[in-house]
Amino acid sequence: MRPLIARRETGPVPLPRPRPDPAPSRLTYRAQRLWLTPFFRMILRVGLPVFAMLFAALWFATDEEKVNALRDQVAEVRREIEDRPEFRVNLLSIEGASPAVTEEVRGALALDLPVSSFDIDLEALRARVEALPAVASASVRIAGGGYLSVDVAERVPALIWQTRTGTVLIDAEGHFVAALADRVPEAPLPMVAGAGADLAVDEALRLLAAAAPLGDRVRGLVRVGQRRWDVVLRDGPRILLPAAAPRAALDEVLLLQDVQQILDRDLVRIDMRNPSRMTVQLTPDALETLSLQRSGQIPVGDERG
Amino acid sequence: MNLLYQSQRAMRAKREEAMRRGVVAVLDIGSFKIACLVLRFDEMDVTPGDGIGAMAGQAGFRVIGAATTRSRGVRFGEIDTVQETERAIRTAVQAAQKMAQTRVDHVIVALAGARPRSYGLDGEAVLQTGTVEDSDIARVLAACDVPDLGHGREVLHAQPVNFSLDHRTGLADPRGHVGSRLSVDMHLLTIEAGAIETLLHCVKRCDLELAGLASAPYVAGISSLVEDEQELGAACIDMGGGATSLSIFIKKHMIFADTVRMGGDHVTSDISQGLQIPMPHAERIKTRFGGVMATGMDDREIIELESETGDWHHDRRTVSRSELIGVMRPRVEEILEETRARLDAAGFEHLPSQRIVLTGGASLLPGLDGLASRILGNQVRLGRPLRVQGLPQSACGPAFSACVGLALFAAHPQDEWWDFETPADRYPARSLKRAVKWFRDNW
The missing domain is CATH 3.30.1490 (Dna Ligase; domain 1)
Known part of the structure; x- marks a missing residue:
């Protein structure tokens, strides 16, 4: 049976081995204290690596040859990445322009495809396309799949402008579109003439719209003295409109045409420059007939039948 | 007296500097072991109060490093061999610093001996x-x-x-x-002034600065007497290795301190001489089988004594535990009686309360409280130091009561003479300071 009373172990007590003195030497002690100094630790852990890195960078930077080699290497890697097929632009697609303008845009872009998309300056390309007279606005973007997509909004010719140097097409804002010789408009356009006509295009278009009841008889408008319009008819008098409120004056003339067929009369010009007083100039024949009637040699009345 | 003012005030100034830095070490130089605690003071806004503040003065600091080393070159609680002691202090301080992961420059030291x-x-x-x-x-x-x-x-x-x-x-x-x-x-x-000089030399050789000096019985009393005992009157007996020091407290002030130049080491040497075994072996037998009250059971408990003299019969002796107790008890009785004599000389019996608290490493002897109550009176208890924040379990025993008390002392030192301003007439005549002081007092 095991003894029930717990007895203390009374075997031989091993003699403790005499330990050497664990005291640190003065040098060790000081070194440890130095290492435990927070400032010293910070210097060693932060200051020293930073200094080493700065020193290495400086040493590297002082050698021109090494710096150039590094720069070349970086450029080469960059070139390699840029030349990858993922970044290459192969095709140019121009939308929203007529074939002639498309060719013009293509010429203006002057791209040597294929080209890396890193080398394309989209802003400059857009400026170059918008510098074309036939282009109102353009947007240039790089689409997926190697496309350079150019969306062009063309200028629409609204008027034919006859000047001393030539006949050109201008749009509704007065901008030059093309020379008439280069581009034949699809539909017949009204004609304007005179210096400064392109500066008052919207007024001209309004007058032409007002003159629509005259139909084909309107030949065009002439800008006079850069301030007022003349309406020129194919067969009939020239209507001189005032600088201010020309539309009202034209409407008055058209009203007279409706009532008295004034434009079918023997007149050279109808002068509305003073809107409150209309003046007409008769043809020489009509003037002669009038003088004969006034002298009684010809009876007055509508005897023409 | 002015010299004293200067040196003590210089130590106070160094203590203030250590508080600002937040780290201070306390060092208990004992005859058996040297213990070092590294304290961190982070909550400096704890109300100091008068006397002992909140949480009995133990709030506001934390022990971040603790180390103990076997003492060398210290006898009777005073430094005997300077080089050995210096090495021992270095060992303790280095280990404590390593545990604390910080460097300490200021140290507060307790001394047990030097004939207070x-x-x-x-x-x-x-x-x-x-x-x-x-x-x-x-x-x-x-x-x-x-x-x-x-x-x-x-x-x-x-x-x-x-x-x-x-x-x-x-x-x-x-x-x-x-x-x-x-x-x-x-x-x-x-x-004794010589003990302080030697201590200063040792501390300086360890690249430390002395920020305070305390008597070991005083700080042991601070940590092991509870507040009521300090208030009503009690004696703290710190039984160390080389010296047994005693302090009497009343109204939370120490009123008497003395040292008996006998301690646990003398018990060990008695065993070594009486049983003819080497000192390290005697120390082990004392700590493992020692006691002061023999019972019938102890006659049957046989302890084998081992030594390596080469004599077969000498090397294979046995001794019963009661014989061991018979060797130890007279010395322990002598220590306690000497302590009693010192207490009587101090007039301890006239105090209203006669509590006696035994602490220190030698108070771990089994049965000591029974023996002590026969000699010192029946109000004897064994004391352990107060618990402070961060103290490792290995440093919680009664052997560390002086060390823990020193930490409390470092946190809240009591007002001493030199903490008050010197009156003007104490300055030397024709001194500029005296004139300044006179102006400041009168306007």
Whole structure:
């Protein structure tokens, strides 16, 4: 049976081995204290690596040859990445322009495809396309799949402008579109003439719209003295409109045409420059007939039948 | 006296600097072991209060490093061999620093030996104004007539213990009271100047600065007496390896301290001589089988004594545990009786409460409380140090009560003589400081 009373172990007590003195030497002690100094630790852990890195960078930077080699290497890697097929632009697609303008845009872009998309300056390309007279606005973007997509909004010719140097097409804002010789408009356009006509295009278009009841008889408008319009008819008098409120004056003339067929009369010009007083100039024949009637040699009345 | 002021104030200034830095080490130089604690003070806004503050003064710091090493070159609680002690201090400080992961520059040291001598001083002064001011306290402290301390002795503690104003006595802090005559009782503790010089040398050799010096019985009492005991009166007996020191507390002030130059090492040497075994072996047998009260069971408990002399019969002796107790007990009784004699000499029996608290490494001896109550009176208990934050379990035993008390002392030192301003007439005549002081006191 095991003894029930717990007895203390009374075997031989091993003699403790005499330990050497664990005291640190003065040098060790000081070194440890130095290492435990927070400032010293910070210097060693932060200051020293930073200094080493700065020193290495400086040493590297002082050698021109090494710096150039590094720069070349970086450029080469960059070139390699840029030349990858993922970044290459192969095709140019121009939308929203007529074939002639498309060719013009293509010429203006002057791209040597294929080209890396890193080398394309989209802003400059857009400026170059918008510098074309036939282009109102353009947007240039790089689409997926190697496309350079150019969306062009063309200028629409609204008027034919006859000047001393030539006949050109201008749009509704007065901008030059093309020379008439280069581009034949699809539909017949009204004609304007005179210096400064392109500066008052919207007024001209309004007058032409007002003159629509005259139909084909309107030949065009002439800008006079850069301030007022003349309406020129194919067969009939020239209507001189005032600088201010020309539309009202034209409407008055058209009203007279409706009532008295004034434009079918023997007149050279109808002068509305003073809107409150209309003046007409008769043809020489009509003037002669009038003088004969006034002298009684010809009876007055509508005897023409 | 001015020299004393200067050196003690320099230590106070260093303590303040250590507080600002937040880290201070406390070092208990004992005869058996040297213990070092590294304290971190982070909550400095704990209200200091007067006397012992909140949480018995233990809040506000934390032990971040602790190390103990076997003591070398220390006998009877005083430094015997300087080089050995210096190496031991280095060992302890280095290990504590390593655990704390920080460097300490200031150290507060406790000394057990160096023949402490207590003096009770009293002084009396007439108040200049009707109310007690700081300057009045300084004057009454300066009015204490210091006895002849003897050649080569240095003041270690000089604590005002009691103030009385006219016929009222027992004032802890008389400032603001109205009266005409202020008198003070002061406790002065002196130790040998040579011990302090040696200690300073050791500390300096370890690249440390001394930020304070305390008597080991005093700090052991701070940590192992509970607040009631300190208030009502009790004696703390710190039984160390080379010396047994005792301190008497009343009204939370130490009023007496003394040292008996006998301790656990003498018990070990008795065993070594009586049983003819080497000292390390005797130490092991003492700690493993030692005791002071023999019972019938102990006759049957046989301890094998082993030594390596080469003599077969000598090397294979056995001894019963009661024989071991028979060797140890007379020495322990002698120590306790000597302590009793010192207490009687101090007039301990006249105190209202006669609690006695045994602490220190030698108080771990089994059955000591029974023996001590026969010799010292029946109000004896075994004391352990107060628990402080961060103290490792290995340093919680009664052997560390001086060390823990030193930590409390470092956190909240008691007001001493040199903490009050020197009165103007104590300055040398024709001194500029005296003129400045006179102006400041009068305007």
